[in-house]
Amino acid sequence: MQQNRNVMNKLSAELFLKKILSGNYETIGFCRVFKVDxxxxxxxxxxAPSVAVSADLEDFKRNLENDVPNVLISQNLLNQTLLRKLAEETSAEKNILWVND
Amino acid sequence: MVKNEVYIGSGNYPLPFVDEDGKVELLRSEQTYVRLPVMFEGNPEEIQARATGEMWRHLPTRGRLNSFLDDLRRRSNNIDADQEINHAFMLRRRAKLTLGNPGSGKTFKAKTLGKMACPKGAIYVNCKDRDLKTLIVKTILDTSNIDVEKNAIDARIKMYNKGDKSALSADGINLLKTMFGDAFSIDEAGKISLDWTAARGNTEYTSSDHDKEFVSLLQQFCKKEGVDYSHSVNNVGFVEKDGELVEALESGRPIILDEINRGKNQDFLLPYLDFLNGGYEDITIEAANGRVIHLNKADIPDTFMLEATGNPETAEMGIKERMSEPLKDRFDIEQVDDYHPKDFTDMFCMHATGVPIAIIKDAFHIEKDEDLVAVCKFLRTVGLSKQEVASIPADQMLFIENAPQFLQAAECVGKALYELYQQKKVCGNDSKMCEDSTLRRHIKEEPFSFRIVEDIYNRARAYIPKETAHTNSNPFLNYQFARPSGSNTLEMRMENQGEGLEKAIEAVAREIFTCPEAKPELCEPVLGAANQILSRNGIGSEEMYEARSYTQARLKDMFKFRLPGQKQAHRANPEALRIQEVICDMIKERYPSESVKKPDEIMDAMAIESFLADIRENPADEHNMLGKAILLNTSEDANAQTPFIETAVVETFGVFDQVDTKDLAEANSFLTAMTIDGLAENNLKTIWPKMFGVYQEMCETPEDSQADEVLSGKNPNVAYNSFIMKTKEEQPIAIDIVSIPSSGETLIVGEGIAPVTAVRLKQRGITYVDRTEEGATRKIGDWLDERDVDGYVGSAVDAKFNTLSSGVSVEKLLSISLEQRTTKNMAQVTTYSITELTEQTKPQEKSIDNMFQIWNNIKKQRG
Structure with a gap:
């Protein structure tokens, strides 16, 4: 039962991710920045298993170099200036979910 | 360290390059492959797929392709492939410097090479204002002892960024600026970010003991902002860490030193370059915390490569310290080539879809649309994990699904940008083109680069039209569509991106060709020339477009894509689509079996567009126009059952003793053609001489000059005539047409016409009266009276109706049905079946024009 619930949760999360990835984004370097409100x-x-949530900036930098294709970070931790700098510098091709929480 | 190899440029994994004629071809033989050392793990097929996929997904534009190929060969392990290049590898020449303008693709290429060699890509170092000594040993802030304080400060910043401005005072913010230097940033929205790890000995510190000063500032901050701090803050400080070059040399990851000529202490790198490119066989590196590394040339990992990039060495480029000649000498230097005419198209494809569709089409010589889609889809996803494939943005996949259409639009954008680039070069040097020296200087110096493509596309994606109401482009149906909720849906973006793209390109062109200080009147010639370039490529204001480039399809119409589940792809211009919709409605009404087909299957909108362009170009060449219509309908692609001739033009009139319903053309079709701009006028011009010809031939009444003038269409006040067609129910009917040449106002009297046709005529401004309806006579009388033409029309009707006319008013006469008329002098509008037409046109194409001389033929037959 618990296992089923976990599967459902993951599926629902992936569906929400799909919705976000069909939204507007900005290309910076190899990355795509989705502003999530x-x-x-x-x-x-x-x-979602394909989303790496960043608790702080160091976490975010680490996530940029891992295998997970989507990296989530709060706009209150990473401002526009630093986001642009980090996204331009990395060679990773990630979807950055830049959330306004 | 993982050591593997992939093969690029072999049969299964081709590598694109540009040949001597500038065409993209593929290296795919056993002689041309490159054995590339990589750091990927897994089975050989997976590694091969990953490296190949990374290459295609981040392929440089065709202007940079050959340099990319050279770079791959520099890394090649195979001795036989290319002796000259391999010589570089054998000598372990591992450092290269690429010089070129910002945004010309230098870093992009280096990043691609890095991604092909290592899963994490190359280590990137932005050398701007950076002391290059820190590439070996750098100092970073060690926060391990102040986790509590760090978290408290982060929490304050988060609160401040959320809008609680009381979380940090102005003094506190200034203290953070001093403590963190460049690692502190505040953006346009006023949000603060602290990059703790990047905080390294700030130059603004007043004392040489940075640790102490930082601790003191931290304590001041905590006191000021009321943050609790423990005794452990005294232990915080800067620690030494290996720099990026050491990390790269030891791990084998390639390293990119971007904008190297904006760095400080550049000559510090001289011994390292002697080791990487020159005669030093070994080197001793004093790494962080006293660690000594001794490296031989043979110890350099195969995957390591140093890629430096630099800007032209001018003050405007921010170069404070020019690179010394000895340093330059130690690099293998490449100067970035000028842009290839298709570079901007390639970059646009790459940005929007993640694959270089234009290069793929040319390199693989793909002819069929479905093949292009399949190859692009394959290369977009090859080597990616399931999660990565699922994370491709929806619009990229949509564009790839419509790759041929997307490519058409991308070529349009790319061509416009390349022409703007050329124009900019001319403007910068041509004092006639631009008299204002301030403006000229601005034009000359601002670089035109690939960043413009990114900028344009990001602007286009974010574009939201001002008007909130959306109306269907079909004026006959006038459906109202509700605006999708939210401003971010894929559906809305697909609807508006084309328009946004045009506006973004226009805005960017304005920004490139003018500067704020320049006088507007002096900008005009420069901006005018830029706008002309845009309009030639289907971009720009409606006026400019109408005046100059009606033959070029508009970008905003080309850049509309079919969402999954949507029926129709909008790609022809709106006018052609309008006509297509009307024709398709007609065809479906008449041939229900056709109603399952998509509009483009019944009648291709692009073909209609080209047909209309032809009419505009040759307005006087009536036969040419009709010939085109015939060809349109009888081409192999068209449906054999498509009666385009009936709906678009009335191509033949016959005169017979009896009315044979079978041969008559349908009135609904003809009248619908009357509602289409351009066709209505041409149809009237075409049918009138034929109607008059039949009358003249068959009429037995004495000649009446006024009636003849009206019937022939030569009377300046009014033209009147009538002819025979049939209803949908196969009933022959009379159609009367009264037209005022000066105003174009038209009255049509008929019967048994479908209500939808009557509505369409009304919307087009044509008055239609059904003579069987109550009050028809009054309506006709009023129309003629209002325009004061009842006298002229009366005389013409008298002459045409012959014996029936005495003492009956003109409006009553027009209300008389066909059975009570003299049908002898009325032209019968007939139509060929498409099969017959095909038979007539195909064997002797030259005779197409003659088909429209039907009356001449009849006369000839009669001797």
Whole structure:
């Protein structure tokens, strides 16, 4: 039962991710920055296995170099200036979910 | 360290290059492959797929392809492939410097090479204002002892960024600036970020003991902002760490030293370059914390490569310290080539879809649309994990699904940008083109680069039109579509991106060709020339487009894509699509079996567009126009059942003793053609002489000059005539047309016409009266009275109706049905079946024009 619930949670999270990835984004270097404003989306999408949630900036930098294709970070931790700098410098091709929580 | 190899440029993994004629071809033989050392793990097929995929997904534009190929060969392990290049590898020449303008693709290429060699890509170092000594040993802030304080400060910043401005005072913010230097940033929205790891001995520190000064500042900050701090803050400080070059040399990851000539202490690198490129066989490196590394040339990992990039050495480029000649001498230097005419197209494809569609099409010599889609899809996903494939943005996949259409639009953008680039070079040097020296200087110095493509596309994606109401482009149906909720849906972006793209290109062109200080009147010639370039390529204001480039499809129409589940791809111009929709409606009404087909299958909108362009170019060449219509309908692609001739033009009139319904053309089709701009006028011009010809031939009444003038269409006040067609129910009917030449106002009297046709005529401004309806006579009388033409029309009707006319008003006469008329002098509008037409046109194409001389033929037959 618990296992089924976990599977459902992951599926639902991936669906929310799909919705976000069909939204608008900005290309910076090899990265694509999706600005996410909907709080409900953020809660759902954070559970997706293909999303690496960044607790702080160091975490974010590490996530940029791992295998997970989507990296989530709060706009309150990473401002526009630093986001642009880090996205331009990395060779990783990531979807950066830049959330307004 | 993982050591593997991939093969690029062999049969299964071709490598694109540009031949001497500037065409993209593929290296795919056993003689041309490159054995590339890589740091990927897994089975050989997976590694091969990953490296190949990374290459195609980040392929440099065709202007940079050959240099990319040389770079791959520099890294090649195979001795037989290319002796000259391999010589470089054998000598372990591992440092290269690429010089060129910002945004010309230098870093992009270096990053691609890095991604092909290592899963994490190359180590990137931005050398701007950086002391290059720190490439060996750098100092970073060690925060391990102040986790509590760090978290408290981060929490304050987060609160401040969330809008609680009381979380940090102005003094506190200034203290953070001093403590962190460049690692502190505040953006346009006023949000603060602290990059703790990047904090390294700030130059603004007043004392040489940075640790102590930092601790003191931290304590001041905590006191000021009321943050609790423990005794452990005294232990915080800067620690030494290996620099990026050491990390790269030891791990084998390639390293990119971007903008190396903006760095400080550049000559510090001299011994390292002697080791990497010159005669030093070994080197001793004093790494962080006193660690000594001794490296032989043979110890350099195969995957390591130093890629430096530099800007032209001018003050405007921010070069404070020019690179010394000895340093330059130690690099293998490449100067970036000028842009290839298709470079901007390639870059646009890459940005929007993640694969270079234009290069793929040319390199693989792909002819079929479905093949292009399949190859692009394959290369976009090859070597990616399931998660990565699922994370490709929806619009990229949509563009790839429509790759041929996307490519058409991308070529349009690319061509416009390349022409703007050329124009900019001319403007910068041509004092006639641009008299204002301030403006000229601005034009000359601002670099035109690939960054413009990124900028344009990002602007286009974010574009939201001002008007909120959306109306269908079909004026006959006028459906209202509700605006999709939110401003971010894929559907809305697909609808508006083309328009956004045009506006973004226009805005960027304005920014490139003018500067704020320049006088507007002096900008005009320069901007005018830029706008002309845009309009030639289907971009720009409506006026400019209408005036100059009606033959070029508009970008905003080309850049509309079919979403999954949507029925129709909008790619022809709106006018052609309007006509297509009307024709398709007609065809479906008449041939229900056709209603399952898509509009483009019934009648290709692009073909209609080209047909309309032809009419515009040769307005007087009526036969040419009709010939085109015939060809359009009888081409192999067209459906044999498509009666385009009926709907678009009335191509033949016959005169017979009896009315044979089977041969008559349908009135609904003809009248619908009357609602299409351009066709209506041409149809009237075409049918009138034929109607008059039949009358003249068959009429037995004495000649009446006024009636003849009206019937022939030569009377300046009014033209009147009538002819026979049939209804949908196969009933022959009379159609009367009264037209005022000066105003174009038209009255049509008929019967048994479908209500939808009557509505369409009304919307087009044509008055249609059904003579069987109540009050029809009054309506006709009023129309003629209002325009004061009842006298002229009366005389013409008298002459045409012959014996029936005495004492009956003109409006009553027009209300008389066909059975009570003299049908002898009325032209019968007939139509060929498409099969017959095909038979007639195909064997002797030259006779197409003669088909429209039907009356002449009849006369000839009669001797």
């Amino acid at each position: 909907n709080v409900a989306d953020i809660a759902e999408v954070s559970r």
